Amino acid sequence: MIDLDRIRKISGLIGYSEVIEQVLEMMGQIAPVDISVLITGESGTGKEIVARAIHKLSRRSSQSLVIVNCGAIPAGIIESELFGYKKGAFTGAGEDRKGYFEEANRGTIFLDEIGEMPYETQVKLLRVLETGEFMRVGDAQTRRSDVRVIAASNKNLFEESNKGNFRKDLYYRLRTVTIDIPALRFRLEDVDDLVDRFSLQFSRTNDLPYRGFTSDAIKVLKQYDWPGNVRELKNFIESILILERGNKISSDMVIKHLTPQIGRPSPNLPVVIDKSSEQAERELILQQLLFLRQDMRDIKSLLTGSEIDVSRSIAYLPSELAIPGIKLESIDGEDTKAIMSSAIGDVSMKDLEREIIRRTLKKFNNSRRKTAEILGMSERSLYRKINNYGLEKKKKSKK
Numbered sequence: 001m002i003d004l005d006r007i008r009k010i011s012g013l014i015g016y017s018e019v020i021e022q023v024l025e026m027m028g029q030i031a032p033v034d035i036s037v038l039i040t041g042e043s044g045t046g047k048e049i050v051a052r053a054i055h056k057l058s059r060r061s062s063q064s065l066v067i068v069n070c071g072a073i074p075a076g077i078i079e080s081e082l083f084g085y086k087k088g089a090f091t092g093a094g095e096d097r098k099g100y101f102e103e104a105n106r107g108t109i110f111l112d113e114i115g116e117m118p119y120e121t122q123v124k125l126l127r128v129l130e131t132g133e134f135m136r137v138g139d140a141q142t143r144r145s146d147v148r149v150i151a152a153s154n155k156n157l158f159e160e161s162n163k164g165n166f167r168k169d170l171y172y173r174l175r176t177v178t179i180d181i182p183a184l185r186f187r188l189e190d191v192d193d194l195v196d197r198f199s200l201q202f203s204r205t206n207d208l209p210y211r212g213f214t215s216d217a218i219k220v221l222k223q224y225d226w227p228g229n230v231r232e233l234k235n236f237i238e239s240i241l242i243l244e245r246g247n248k249i250s251s252d253m254v255i256k257h258l259t260p261q262i263g264r265p266s267p268n269l270p271v272v273i274d275k276s277s278e279q280a281e282r283e284l285i286l287q288q289l290l291f292l293r294q295d296m297r298d299i300k301s302l303l304t305g306s307e308i309d310v311s312r313s314i315a316y317l318p319s320e321l322a323i324p325g326i327k328l329e330s331i332d333g334e335d336t337k338a339i340m341s342s343a344i345g346d347v348s349m350k351d352l353e354r355e356i357i358r359r360t361l362k363k364f365n366n367s368r369r370k371t372a373e374i375l376g377m378s379e380r381s382l383y384r385k386i387n388n389y390g391l392e393k394k395k396k397s398k399k
């Protein structure tokens, strides 16, 4: 039996979703066995954490772990970096030098972004993997190194090999043991734990007061698709804790800080209203386009019979933004309501604007100055819009 909690603790990997438990279990199975491992997953999913943990959980843990980012080393010198060189092999090679494979002898080498490794270097890597043998650049002597290789890639190496960018033989050799880490949007149930742990860690190390997140705030976090995965979530948590110092984090705060970060409205996020009207207008238009695209996708998957992810086909709006006549769906019987995708097409920018103005006026007891300020428009254009939309409050006729 594999002790998942032990692996969780040693690795620092947070998450109780089924997919993360599978990753933990696989780590427990393969770490003690001396085989090469390929870790795949989008950027920010935790490939490096997993690689480090495999080394820590292995029998090589007391030896070194050498981390090489293949994407960051210029193609011209990657071979001499990996395998070393002999004095005089090229200009500047003033003395013999060991490469990473020798440095990592008896330990582990983590080849990050292996998809970026030049094609010619890949042959040499394959040779080390198969025989443990290599040569320093400019040297004729064959050397051996006892190294466990862990490789990672956020590219699809199978596709890369079909395109001729990655050697097929190396791909087949590497993929025997593959750990694929799913994107965060496929394991949103882990968001609660990730938020908890990142918040506690960050507030503790920086001596910040921390009062938690409201459940609505967490709900909003789960509606976003996190293209930058756990790294993006972690950065987001850290910045919101600084910007909202000492406050309990509400859904409004999350929406406010998330929207500028993504630079585009996420189709799953509520509309933010405290923006300049042009900006808000642009975002609403974009959002409508995104809805349309999503509908298209859903229709397509209906036609092809593939599964639809319902949570992604609905656009969420906080209930105060509900628009009369537009079909709404209550989510988990909560305060948040959604405009059903089927209603898209019935709602116009004017409807939205009219409703936002009406409600903002109401909220601020009909103060036009405050409403104009909140909606980021001049009082003059607010007056015009109030007239156009017939939002004039009827004066009681004097007797």
Ligand SMILES: Nc1ncnc2c1ncn2[C@@H]1O[C@H](COP(=O)(O)OP(=O)(O)OP(=O)(O)O)[C@@H](O)[C@H]1O
Binding pocket: 012, 013, 014, 015, 041, 042, 043, 044, 045, 046, 047, 048, 049, 050, 154, 230, 231, 234
């Ligand atoms: N499940 C997780 N639990 C705790 N922290 C995580 C988890 N997944 C990722 N992280 C954190 O998120 C950040 C990104 O993780 P990591 O560097 O391992 O991602 P990566 O897959 O290597 O990304 P890239 O492809 O961009 O290099 C790190 O700070 C890491 O500690």
Ligand SMILES: [Mg+2]
Binding pocket: 047, 048, 112
């Ligand atoms: Mg990485």
